[in-house]
Amino acid sequence: LAKTTQPISMDSYEGQEVNITCSHNNIATNDYITWYQQFPSQGPRFIIQGYKTKVTNEVASLFIPADRKSSTLSLPRVSLSDTAVYYCLVGGSGGGNKLTFGTGTQLKVEL
Amino acid sequence: DTEVTQTPKHLVMGMTNKKSLKCEQHMGHRAMYWYKQKAKKPPELMFVYSYEKLSINESVPSRFSPECPNSSLLNLHLHALQPEDSALYLCASSQNQGSNIQYFGAGTRLSVL
Numbered sequence: 001l002a003k004t005t006q007p008i009s010m011d012s013y014e015g016q017e018v019n020i021t022c023s024h025n026n027i028a029t030n031d032y033i034t035w036y037q038q039f040p041s042q043g044p045r046f047i048i049q050g051y052k053t054k055v056t057n058e059v060a061s062l063f064i065p066a067d068r069k070s071s072t073l074s075l076p077r078v079s080l081s082d083t084a085v086y087y088c089l090v091g092g093s094g095g096g097n098k099l100t101f102g103t104g105t106q107l108k109v110e111l
Numbered sequence: 112d113t114e115v116t117q118t119p120k121h122l123v124m125g126m127t128n129k130k131s132l133k134c135e136q137h138m139g140h141r142a143m144y145w146y147k148q149k150a151k152k153p154p155e156l157m158f159v160y161s162y163e164k165l166s167i168n169e170s171v172p173s174r175f176s177p178e179c180p181n182s183s184l185l186n187l188h189l190h191a192l193q194p195e196d197s198a199l200y201l202c203a204s205s206q207n208q209g210s211n212i213q214y215f216g217a218g219t220r221l222s223v224l
Contacts, residue, residue, distance in 0.1 A: 034211040043115070043201045043215025044154065087153060091211055098167060099144075099213060101153035 004088045004102040011108050018075045020105050022088030025069050030092040033064060033071045038085045038104070047086075048073070075107075083109045117202050117216035125224050126192060132219045134185040134202030142166075142208040143185040145177060146201040148218070154201055160185060161208040192223045 005023040036044035050062040061074040085104040146154040159167035160179045176188040203213040
């Protein structure tokens, strides 16, 4: 599985856009990029998944450049409730796949 | 319904006790997982079940014994645990083992005295 590198922590204020970048230089051809959010004492929650270019849903956007060696999770207009750990995972969608969580990014949103 | 239910939410046990963690999902998912998460660390995969059969065991000590009675239920039997086994135990499920999109329960907070 491709290893991922993310910033350990980020700080932001309510109403701002937050961009969390994940580096995955060894991504394989059939690997997808998946992001999870985790609040304290809860299980991770799936946010978004993409393979290339841009994916958007009601929660976030995911930007993936052509070389796919990195990706950026964009959270528009964050609020206090977005304070959480965000994990970037890279892996194939084929059989036998297992999720390997990296260290994640602790996002802290303040007033 | 995208819910994975884990019971109990909290568990305190002694090193000689036998206890079980339970996990249930009704999404028709055919893959189920156990993860262990220590404080301020990412979740670590322990076991994977695919179509009710053990598919992956990440070299977990035998004091942890998983069981999948049917496609909706997943148990983790605990026996002779050590204090360092204290952690948040998370259950997850996905449509099949190959999916990167997993649905997690809220976890069981385990304390071993």
